Amino acid sequence: MRRAVSIVCIGGANVDRKARLLAPFQLGTSHPVATTQTAGGVARNVAENLGRLGHTVSLVSAVGDDHDGQWLIDATGPYVDVRHIVRTAKANTGTYTAVLDERGEMVVALADMAVYDTVGDEWMKQRWSELSPVSAVVLDTNFPSDAIRWTIEQCHRERLPLCVVTVSVPKVKRLPPCLHGVTWLVTNEAESIALAGTGGDSVTEAMEALIRSGVENVVVTRGANGVAYATEQGERGTLAAPNVTVTDATGAGDAFAAGFLYGVLGGFSVEDACRFGMSNAALTLQTAETVNRALNERTLHATYEQYFHQGGTKQ
Incomplete structure (x- = not known):
């Protein structure tokens, strides 16, 4: 349906463990749950989505030698x-453990990501030198600030x-204040406001601030309330979310990012x-x-x- 693009995804690759409650959650007591284990991590999830959509995808990440x-x-x-x-003996593979309520919505999530502390700008330079030429890069915010800034x-530099x-929200603070070089920023409401640092709770103000910081296109996911976007060309818009029955919300944001990239890399409008x-x-x-x-x-x-x-509008 479209020309395949070579993409490198950089960031988290974790083991996701999910425990779904079989009855309403109550503090201070144990709960019967159904548990699953899947491959996760934002960069890894985006990479698999794009691979399943026919793109050639490489993943740069760190896992434990375990x-x-x-x-x-x-x-x-x-x-x-x-x-x-890269496998390292310095830390265990990253794990993400989520507790979901009986509707599939997150109650709490626990992340053990110490393995990414082994990553720095020199580590990134070495990985970069080993990559084949690529058409686009995806970067999540799991890596330390120096590796993110360098990327x-x-x-x-390479356009x-x-x-x-x-x-x-905590990990958006790893992004540098100057975001020139970021073609697309995919984030959610709370993360966009935290990153923009506007001091309010307005997504619109946050998007405007992020455009001023150098981002070319900002896309803010708003869960059941849909999506808002802004571009440096002055486009602004909101879209309503489809009405779907939620089985499990884990990975939906990563799926959105991959679907969005599939669209823009395929020549569709934002x-x-x-x-x-x-x-x-x-x-x-x-x-x-x-x-x-x-x-x-x-x-x-x-x-x-x-x-x-509708079939969509290519630019």
Whole structure:
């Protein structure tokens, strides 16, 4: 349906463990749950989504020299080039443990990400030198500040399209104040406000501040309230989210980012790329999997048509 693009995704690759409550949550007591284990991490999830959508994708990350690390590499390998995942004996593989309520919404999540403390700008320079030429870069905010800053500056120097996908409110502070070189920023409401530092609770003000900081295109996901976006060309817009029955919300934001990138890298407008993002998120929300195993170009386009009834506008 479109020309495949070579993409490198840089950042988190974790083991996701999810415990879904079988009854309403109450503090101070144990709960019966159903547990699952899947491959996760924002960069890794985006990479697998893009791989399933037909792109050539490499993943740059760090895992422990342990069973979880090998399991994660084996689980990711069918869709992603995993040769740039570095194994280290200095820390365990990252883990993300989420407790979900009976509706599939997150109650609490626990992240053990000490393995990324082994990453720095020199580490990134070495990995970068080993990469084949790529058409675009995806960067999450799991790595330390110096590695993130170096990657943004390097993409700016090489004029490589760069999409930054935020991970959490604390980790947006790892991004530098100057964001020149960031082509697309995909974030959520709380993260956008924290990153913008405008002191209020207005997503609109946050987007304007982020455009002024150098980001070319800002996309803010708002859960059931849809998406807001702003571009340096002056485009502003909001889109309503499809009405879907949520099985599990884990991975939906990463699916949105991948669907959005599928759109913009395929030549669609930011607005239509957001629709592809919401379509992919809808596919993920309706499954217990962090990345929907049924995902491919055909299912994504069918979902787009189901919810938006139009073919999209290429720029």
